[in-house]
Amino acid sequence: MKLVVQVKLLPTPMQAEALKATLRACNEAATWVSRIAFEEGVYRNFALRRHTYESVKQRWGLGAQAAQHVIKKTCDAYATLRANLRAGRYGRPGSKHYRRAAGKPLTFRSEGGQPYDDRMLSWRVEQSTVSIWTVAGRVKGLAFTGAVEQLVTLAQYRQGESDLLHRDGMWFLNVTCEVPEVEPNADPVDFLGIDLGIVNIATTSDGQIMAGRQLNRVRVRERTLRQKLQRKNTASAKRRLKKRRRKEARRAKDINHKIAKSVVAEAERTGRGIALEDLTGIRERVRLRKPQRATLHSWSFHQLGEFIAYKARRVGVPVVHVNPAYTSRTCAECGHVNKANRVSQSRFACRSRGFVDHADRNGSRNIRARGMELWRRGAQSTAPAVPRPRGTTGRKRGITASDAALCKPGALIPGS
16 A cells, blocks of 8 residues: 655755755746646647657756656646546536636646656665755755654655655655555454544544544634734734644644544454444535534544544554434434434433433444444445645645646536
């Protein structure tokens, strides 16, 4: 299975300037290649090379491998747009959103990420240094650092491309590693049900409650501070906003990693599988008052589910996703379903048998039972392959180039 390890680069001021010039040149070239692809209607890699390869090398001073990666990055962006348009993520054909997405060529941010292969990037893991190609020549002895576990994985399993990133004044390399898979457990003794929520981030069917109140308080505080700074709209306020951006996301990601690690470790230790709720589309289905919308949309249940799934896949723990309908209203003891059973956010009281329990724990027990039933019927593990990190190729519009590359209306849509 593929894992992506992120290491932090520690360049000197001169090395950082060379890296910055390289990203700027590569992304300017990618923007030009995108415009040629849009005008000529050519979106395939080898066909686009015939139109742009020599010009990219001469105009921006890129090496052969860098020029090819620039062209491939542009083609991948257009290919993703085609999938997004077909999936309806930009609305119906002819809508304003659809026309705006499909009516302009892609534009890359000047400091968007750039892929590197082994011809452009050499690793010296024992010395914690890399040798990397730049437009100013080969930069050798560039130091890097990372967590011990990440560095061990990098040393043992590195394979494939790496992406050079510049974010918040820091330099990173996202490294692809091919980690051997563990044979999945085909005969789990039971399932560990996980109820996902906003107040309590995760509650297991064993009764462990992983509260989210502290995280929610921090989110409210950060949101209030952002609103105050945005209203001020001064230069110092903008500097503070820039400094604090992504802080909340990093904190939530760290908490989700810890919860996922704990859940998977418990399931592996006891020989069980993991049952999760399938919450796809819940933001579109749920209707809330305005004060509650920000809380719902900052709920990172999808990220937590992905973390649990890929960590489970690493150790061979099966994962199934169940229908969450009425799990919060159903009694885990007798199966009685009644809206009145859910007395409050935290209290469940069965109107039929009088069974009383924590509401989230009762829901997680129902999820466990549904997961076990699905497995008995022959369901397969839905733990997916590890996704590639988003944001490795930047665009000016605040979403990744791979998700929102632009092309002519209908040019890439079958049947149009």
